[in-house]
Amino acid sequence: MKFFLSQPNLDHDEFKEIKKIYNRQWLINGPVVKKFENNFKNKFHYKNATTVSSCTAGLELVLKSLDLKPKSEIIISSFNFISSGLVTLQQNLKPVFIDLKKNSFDICLDSLKKKINKNTGAIIVTHFNGYLQPINSIKKILKKYPKIKLIEDAAHVLGATDENKTYVGQKSYAAVFSFGPTKMITSAGMGGMVVSREKKLISNINELKSYGMSKSSYDRKKNAKSWVYEIKKLGNNYRMTEIQAAVGITQLKKLNYFINKRNILIKEYEKFLKNIKKINFQYSNFTTNRSVIYFVIILKNQLVRDSLAEYLREKNVGISVHWDPPLSNHYLFKKFSKKSDITNSILLAKKLITLPLHTKMTTKDVKKICKFIKNFFHEQN
Numbered sequence: 001m002k003f004f005l006s007q008p009n010l011d012h013d014e015f016k017e018i019k020k021i022y023n024r025q026w027l028i029n030g031p032v033v034k035k036f037e038n039n040f041k042n043k044f045h046y047k048n049a050t051t052v053s054s055c056t057a058g059l060e061l062v063l064k065s066l067d068l069k070p071k072s073e074i075i076i077s078s079f080n081f082i083s084s085g086l087v088t089l090q091q092n093l094k095p096v097f098i099d100l101k102k103n104s105f106d107i108c109l110d111s112l113k114k115k116i117n118k119n120t121g122a123i124i125v126t127h128f129n130g131y132l133q134p135i136n137s138i139k140k141i142l143k144k145y146p147k148i149k150l151i152e153d154a155a156h157v158l159g160a161t162d163e164n165k166t167y168v169g170q171k172s173y174a175a176v177f178s179f180g181p182t183k184m185i186t187s188a189g190m191g192g193m194v195v196s197r198e199k200k201l202i203s204n205i206n207e208l209k210s211y212g213m214s215k216s217s218y219d220r221k222k223n224a225k226s227w228v229y230e231i232k233k234l235g236n237n238y239r240m241t242e243i244q245a246a247v248g249i250t251q252l253k254k255l256n257y258f259i260n261k262r263n264i265l266i267k268e269y270e271k272f273l274k275n276i277k278k279i280n281f282q283y284s285n286f287t288t289n290r291s292v293i294y295f296v297i298i299l300k301n302q303l304v305r306d307s308l309a310e311y312l313r314e315k316n317v318g319i320s321v322h323w324d325p326p327l328s329n330h331y332l333f334k335k336f337s338k339k340s341d342i343t344n345s346i347l348l349a350k351k352l353i354t355l356p357l358h359t360k361m362t363t364k365d366v367k368k369i370c371k372f373i374k375n376f377f378h379e380q381n
């Protein structure tokens, strides 16, 4: 029997909506994308929202919209997915890496304070796997620096709420979500959403994602001379399709079910594994409602991590590590940080394993995987 690390949950509901788009034969710049943006905005009380082709594309367009001086500094977490680092370099800006707190997934606020200077243009905070970073404390630090923009990479935290029960993304300049296949909801494999209270930012992104056209064909179609548009900005084609949006709308309706189902599985995992002293679980003080996509465990050291990973792979258990090495240790980024500045991230990364977690799993699957893990530790003793 094979246990998949992750699986999307698409059924007839999504298929029915895809078929409607096929029958309508209107594939891009249409009403379904608009509807997805509205539904998303209303569900989480965001002021403005716009779809994009991916979270990475959204982050790129947010950074581009800031119009920062070349080589301005963008503070990002060393423990990170590639997106925030990539878009920083692509915009000719300089990534400045900050560490995590010791034995924690929370970014280290002292490390953040030390890295802020007159060249800092923005901070991109990456929330990790369903739990929120200390946005309120970060905002307090930034009060003295009103020009520095706070951006959230919210790919992992759709629907999560902070200490004040506020949805992620309401307190920052902009937040960007991902609807990739392993995320809490998917818009048929790829897609993203940018939210912001700044209407101007969202209008700018609407132009940039559509080649830089002053008006999309959807908005022009009611006008006389509907072919007329201006190009003033260096845009790209980062739009979401009608099919992706149709799937996104349907998945969004199931969000609570997806979060709850994963929570049930996580509790089951924790119940079976809690007696193994060599395993720790992810934890955060800044989240009231978590929205966990992966089940991440923390082992004692790299040796145990690597042997357990190999043991589980042989048993056909899909595992991964999110993320080792930290982003700042990858070749492309090495020159932007000193190892001594990011020791906690390096240490934590070596101890992690991601175990299977998705809504098609059963508690029986969890039990079987936990049995393998127990056997592994038993054999070790």
Ligand SMILES: Cc1ncc(COP(=O)(O)O)c(C=O)c1O
Residues within 6 Å of the ligand: 053, 054, 055, 056, 057, 081, 083, 126, 127, 153, 155, 156, 177, 178, 179, 180, 191, 192
């Ligand atoms: C934290 C984080 N940010 C961004 C992304 C990229 O998302 P997308 O594939 O939608 O560009 C990922 C992808 O897994 C991610 O883990």
